Amino acid sequence: xxxxxxxxxxxxxxxxxxxxxxxxxxxxxxxxxxxxxxxxxxxxxxxxxxxxxxxxxxxxxxxxxxxxxxxxxxxxxxxxxxxxxxxxxxxxxxxxxxxxxxxxxxxxxxxx
Amino acid sequence: xxxxxxxxxxxxxxxxxxxxxxxxxxxxxxxxxxxxxxxxxxxxxxxxxxxxxxxxxxxxxxxxxxxxxxxxxxxxxxxxxxxxxxxxxxxxxxxxxxxxxxxxxxxxxxxxxxxx
Numbered sequence: 640x641x642x643x644x645x646x647x648x649x650x651x652x653x654x655x656x657x658x659x660x661x662x663x664x665x666x667x668x669x670x671x672x673x674x675x676x677x678x679x680x681x682x683x684x685x686x687x688x689x690x691x692x693x694x695x696x697x698x699x700x701x702x703x704x705x706x707x708x709x710x711x712x713x714x715x716x717x718x719x720x721x722x723x724x725x726x727x728x729x730x731x732x733x734x735x736x737x738x739x740x741x742x743x744x745x746x747x748x749x750x751x
Numbered sequence: 752x753x754x755x756x757x758x759x760x761x762x763x764x765x766x767x768x769x770x771x772x773x774x775x776x777x778x779x780x781x782x783x784x785x786x787x788x789x790x791x792x793x794x795x796x797x798x799x800x801x802x803x804x805x806x807x808x809x810x811x812x813x814x815x816x817x818x819x820x821x822x823x824x825x826x827x828x829x830x831x832x833x834x835x836x837x838x839x840x841x842x843x844x845x846x847x848x849x850x851x852x853x854x855x856x857x858x859x860x861x862x863x864x865x866x867x
Contacts, residue, residue, distance in 0.1 A: 647791060673856075675858075680860070681860055681861075682755070682841050682843075682858030682859050682860050682861050683794065683841070683858045684858070685856065685857075728793050728794075730793075736807060737782075737784070737799050737806065737807050738784070738796035738799065738807060738809060739794075739796060739856070740796070741793030741794050741795070742793055743792060743793055744792070744793050
């Protein structure tokens with residue numbers, strides 16, 4: 640399979656605990672943000688998104704928080720499971736472009 | 752319903768050669784974007800195709816070119832390959848209809864290119 644993120648920051652959590660993955664974005668004009676999960680050998684998979692007119696958005700077991708003042712985004716995963724092990728990327732987008740700008744990623748390791 | 756499919760999954764080329772990668776978007780999608788993902792990094796936007804035209808381009812040289820066909824499938828061509836072109840090339844499709852992207856950007860599994 641594909642080795643994604645050999646030298647990425649790593650977050651290790653115990654199964655059942657909550658995980659928090661952080662991301663600093665670069666462009667103050669960005670108004671749309673997405674979190675992706677990438678498992679080894681696979682393409683990025685959409686998790687959750689948020690627009691800049693919101694501070695928080697919740698999905699199933701996941702919550703995204705947006706702090707525009709400090710250009711910070713976080714992904715919270717509740718009751719982390721072994722299947723959550725992957726590399727997580729945040730991505731930003733501005734209203735005048737179709738491209739996503741991805742962060743460097745964080746590897747999440749879940750141990751029993 | 753098939754998702755985004757890419758071919759080939761793996762290929763090896765030598766410097767100076769040319770490569771063509773192919774992508775079929777998710778059924779019902781009309782827009783295809785290509786990204787390059789170097790090992791240990793996030794994907795980087797190459798370009799996007801809509802209505803058979805390149806609509807937007809990232810910071811990639813002209814050696815990178817593409818095409819979109821009437822059935823919305825797309826090709827990525829890279830000429831005069833360099834060692835630094837070794838990466839995972841990802842295709843993503845969406846139903847943009849000319850508008851900006853939404854969260855419904857579906858990625859394929861990628862084509863792993865190794866340049867020797």
